[in-house]
Amino acid sequence: MLLYGLKRLLHVIPVAFGVSIVCFMLIHIAPGDPLAAILPSDASAELQAQMRSFYGLDRPLIVQYGLWIWRALHGDLGVSIATGRSVSGEIAAASVNSIILAIAATLIGFTLGSFLGFLAGVFRGGLVDRLASGISMLGVSVPHYWLGMVLVIVFSVHLGWLPAMGGGPGGSDGRAVGWDYIRYLVLPAITMSVIPMGIIARTIRSLVADILSQDFTQALAAKGLMTRQILRHVIRNAAPTAISVMGLQLGYLLGGSILIETVFSWPGTGFLLNGAIFTRDLPVLQGTILVLAMFFVLVNLIVDVVQGTIDPRIQRS
Numbered sequence: 001m002l003l004y005g006l007k008r009l010l011h012v013i014p015v016a017f018g019v020s021i022v023c024f025m026l027i028h029i030a031p032g033d034p035l036a037a038i039l040p041s042d043a044s045a046e047l048q049a050q051m052r053s054f055y056g057l058d059r060p061l062i063v064q065y066g067l068w069i070w071r072a073l074h075g076d077l078g079v080s081i082a083t084g085r086s087v088s089g090e091i092a093a094a095s096v097n098s099i100i101l102a103i104a105a106t107l108i109g110f111t112l113g114s115f116l117g118f119l120a121g122v123f124r125g126g127l128v129d130r131l132a133s134g135i136s137m138l139g140v141s142v143p144h145y146w147l148g149m150v151l152v153i154v155f156s157v158h159l160g161w162l163p164a165m166g167g168g169p170g171g172s173d174g175r176a177v178g179w180d181y182i183r184y185l186v187l188p189a190i191t192m193s194v195i196p197m198g199i200i201a202r203t204i205r206s207l208v209a210d211i212l213s214q215d216f217t218q219a220l221a222a223k224g225l226m227t228r229q230i231l232r233h234v235i236r237n238a239a240p241t242a243i244s245v246m247g248l249q250l251g252y253l254l255g256g257s258i259l260i261e262t263v264f265s266w267p268g269t270g271f272l273l274n275g276a277i278f279t280r281d282l283p284v285l286q287g288t289i290l291v292l293a294m295f296f297v298l299v300n301l302i303v304d305v306v307q308g309t310i311d312p313r314i315q316r317s
Contacts, residue, residue, distance in 0.1 A: 077287035098268035105192035113200030121208025139198030247303030
């Protein structure tokens with residue numbers, strides 16, 4: 001098991017290196033001048049040159065990348081052009097909120113999706129199958145930002161049960177985690193969980209239906225095993241694929257929550273990234289995208305190791 005984990009870790013290193021290059025280059029090929037957000041329109045050429053030298057924008061791209069990745073490896077992602085604050089500090093505070101939101105949404109989506117998918121697979125072809133499949137299809141099809149606005153109108157505006165936006169009394173530091181914080185978390189977590197719920201439900205439905213049609217399950221029934229014992233074998237065979245899908249969805253939610261966080265003004269990395277895009281804040285853009293990409297790579301590594309632990313056949317392959 002240890003050898004398998006080390007092999008997967010070695011595979012991650014070149015992937016992480018390639019991701020860092022893509023993150024760096026995507027920002028620099030985008031149009032616009034990042035200093036336009038802080039310099040007046042009539043700034044002198046001398047002042048512009050000083051600012052470019054201060055932020056290292058006057059150096060060749062290869063030198064800029066080398067210095068950036070070296071500082072990033074030491075936890076220094078630069079200084080925000082728009083606010084003058086440490087990029088690492090801003091991302092660290094926002095990452096706590098994004099991780100909590102993504103985990104909450106994944107747990108909700110995985111629980112509901114597994115339940116619906118399992119029911120649809122066991123009772124395939126019947127009314128329960130059609131109902132569960134319809135709910136999962138609706139979850140995949142509904143735009144989540146639209147759903148977020150509908151939930152705000154219903155539960156915040158009309159009913160007044162939950163707050164419409166914000167991150168709770170702890171603000172953006174994410175340290176005041178309690179019931180007040182959870183109240184702000186409910187609506188964005190439910191909104192983000194809809195798409196993973198639909199994907200997981202459809203995946204598990206196909207897995208369960210396929211496993212139940214295989215010869216070994218029919219042999220178990222012929223030997224006289226009870227239904228719950230047979231279903232236990234079905235769950236064990238479906239678990240590796242289900243965990244893989246859940247891990248991918250968690251990675252997507254960590255990196256793709258910008259719309260939801262903007263709708264609910266949730267102080268996470270997506271909200272931070274949205275603000276950096278409008279202000280053309282290159283250090284924040286680069287640092288946030290790099291951190292989100294590394295989160296995705298790390299989640300995939302963990303999923304690979306967990307899969308290998310559950311199913312030894314993966315290690316042998």
